[in-house]
Amino acid sequence: MPYSLNVNGKSQTVDVDEDTPLLWALRDSLGIVGPKYGCGVGLCGACTVHMDGQPVRSCSLPVSAVGAAKITTIEGVGANPIGKKVQDAWIELDVAQCGYCQPGQIMSATALLASNPKPTDADIDAAMSGNLCRCATYTRIRNAIKKASG
Ligand code: FES
Numbered sequence: 001m002p003y004s005l006n007v008n009g010k011s012q013t014v015d016v017d018e019d020t021p022l023l024w025a026l027r028d029s030l031g032i033v034g035p036k037y038g039c040g041v042g043l044c045g046a047c048t049v050h051m052d053g054q055p056v057r058s059c060s061l062p063v064s065a066v067g068a069a070k071i072t073t074i075e076g077v078g079a080n081p082i083g084k085k086v087q088d089a090w091i092e093l094d095v096a097q098c099g100y101c102q103p104g105q106i107m108s109a110t111a112l113l114a115s116n117p118k119p120t121d122a123d124i125d126a127a128m129s130g131n132l133c134r135c136a137t138y139t140r141i142r143n144a145i146k147k148a149s150g
Contacts, residue, residue: 002015005063007071009076022071034074034103035058035103038132041060044104045057048104050070050110052069074107086109086110092144093143098135100134101132101134105131108128108131109141112124128145
């Protein structure tokens with residue numbers, strides 16, 4: 001069934017079943033492959049996108065639940081000044097190792113700084129605890145969030 005999605009400021013139509021996860025509508029129907037598949041059950045954060053600015057796990061969100069909400073992915077987050085600052089800090093501090101989880105990390109970090117421009121270490125831990133990194137880049141992630149908040 002066709003669903004109209006607003007992704008990165010553009011209206012697009014996907015023709016999928018109602019329970020298709022948003023992640024697959026983005027990746028398979030629209031070719032937006034920044035959001036990654038990790039666990040498929042909302043536990044690792046690799047698939048994180050924004051829905052009206054809030055971080056959501058796109059692997060666990062049926063496309064039928066999106067409605068008119070604005071979806072932003074790593075491909076579009078740089079249009080937001082906070083997202084751009086986060087991406088610049090990520091590059092400057094060379095955060096990524098294998099890189100697989102990093103789109104999700106950046107989306108969660110951007111949402112954190114949008115709601116809390118000067119997060120404490122505890123705030124960062126709380127906001128980022130759902131984004132796992134197998135290369136354990138956590139220290140660089142925290143430093144990049146602090147840099148972007150400065
Ligand atoms: Fe969605 Fe792991 S793939 S949380």
